[in-house]
Amino acid sequence: MKRCLALIPMCCALAGPALANCAAAPDPVISLDYGSRYQDGDSSRSTLDEDSNAAVNDALRPVDDFIRDLASASDDVLRGGAKAQETADCVIAQIADWARADALSDLGSFTARLSVGARISGIAEAYRQVRPFASDLSAATTIEDWLHARATEQLAFWEKEATTGARVGNLRGWAALALLNVGEVTGDDALVAWASASAVRILCTARADGSLPQETKRGAYGLHYQFHALSPLTTIAARLDGVGRPITGLCGDALQRVVAYAFADYDAGGALTKGYSGKDQSYFDGTESLEPHELAFLPAYLRLFPGSPLVTRANALETLSNSKLGGNQRLLWDPES
Template identity: 45%
Template sequence: MGSNTLKRFETGALFIGLSFAVLSGAGAAAAQDASICAPAPPPIQSLSVQSRYEGSDASRATLNKEAQAKAEISLKPLDDFLRDLAEGLETLLKSEMSQRPDQADCLIRQLAVWAEADALSDLSTQTAQLTIGARLAGLAIVTGQAAQFSADEQGLETVVAWLSRRVSEQMKFWEQAPKGAASGNLRAWAGLAATATAELRNDIVMRSWAIWSTTYVLCSANPDGSLPQEMTRGKFALHYQLYALAPLVTSILLLEQQGTPIVDQCDQALKRAVHFALSDLEDGAQTEAMTGKVQSFFDGSAELGKHHLAWLEAYLTLTSDPLAEDFAAPRRPLSFSKLGGNQTLIWDR
């Protein structure tokens, strides 16, 4: 990372194969005591995840419970690391300014352990390639937040170079991805990973790909705001509409901060997509009518959690919206590790 980029941060501008090392008991979150930095868990080199959906279900709307459990086991070490990093960032953002540099250096040091090992370099299944974007997004957002306070220039450069390699691989993958997935929520997550990583070194090519990918998914929205790829997901359609909004909203906000406002693209597609989702959270009737399935939030199989709506904080930073505020206010603080953790703190307005 060049000195100009570091200066910007200093001034505050922002795997089913078990072929991985077992996560150690030590957490990755920065300790409350700024002088103590917990060790990072062993880096994961290989990630081999099989689809959690029935093989005969092209729409990926029928879960295979056994495959789902195996996938969660495979991803757990990576997801635990990301969750701990997000908790460390929350600790940092709640701390006195004098404590933040040491805590930020700790986060960068933990990330650098994985960067130096070139972690996640072997994604041996298509499903691993499809799912890694959301994790890279969270890692990049944590890095960007920590970089605002860290003085560890060498560690930061190592982490940014590693994230850039992984995101560049995603850029190539998504241009040849399966047709349905190419316009769905996982593409949007890869777009967010690119948006957040591009900011770390002002990578114009990566940012351009992020703009293209985010706009591609956003502009697929139907006139009523439903996202067509997510509406193929049967009882999970509303769930995946929300899951797609998380990277779309966050990427659009980050891109606006980077000088590319696309919030109003395609006849205000973002606002339409947000209002479709929020207005259907009362009973799921719209989505049920479109899919012929009672939605997971209303058939007793899933519960709406705060993380499903964590993107509301970024959305309310973009625009004033009484409907969105009504959903956000009673649920704060809103947090989701794939978005870097506590969104109420990160997007403190």
């Protein structure tokens, strides 16, 4: 089977009978209502409240587990094989169950509306990946109408309700990737344009050294959130570049600068971000390690900049997968993977 890359051309679509045996989707999550992960009064959103953080994780776990399952199945589809079409049909059937239930339609808190974008992105990306391979698209309208409703709600939130700082932070980037995915599968260019403008808005806040002010002020997690912003921003830039709408040269090659800053500061033990936040960084104080899923944007980045020295870092990692980016990024961006 021909491997399809990030643009998923319709030439790769298959024909054949629909899947006869597909596991039911997990129960759709209709409502999300949770507070901040961070301590009350922490305007920098940098000091986790352990109980609140656990409550947020518990609320999101069913959604995130579903997205991981969808991404795993989507990977199987892109790898090809005798069951690729059946698996694609199953992914679509499972997403359709959530669409019919109007999942994620009742977001009862500001924080839920702030953070749901990455989840919409993950589901929409799984659908985008498998749709060309499916034999049964009878639920396509149901799914696309549902995704479009969630996307337009996100657009309204970010334009009308989000705080000034959040509008130039990583969660705006994840919402932008969601709207890019939905805009592509529904043919709504206004959503694609909003995604592009949002990515540019974030990138253009970068300082001369490439640091993102909204992220690097966040105490011990400043560098963590700089890296967290790179996944949606790089993916958006690579996808737009692939359709002749490049943003990589804007604001003084901002994307290259923000990526370079993150790796330079990681190599410096977080000293650069400590200079902005006043705190030792979480990757170096025993709190956490930089995980491969945080670097899953590298194949998309290397598609944009194949001569980058970051190819050495990418090649050293066995896995470059992030479910909210659609799973194994080498399958999407590296034709030799």
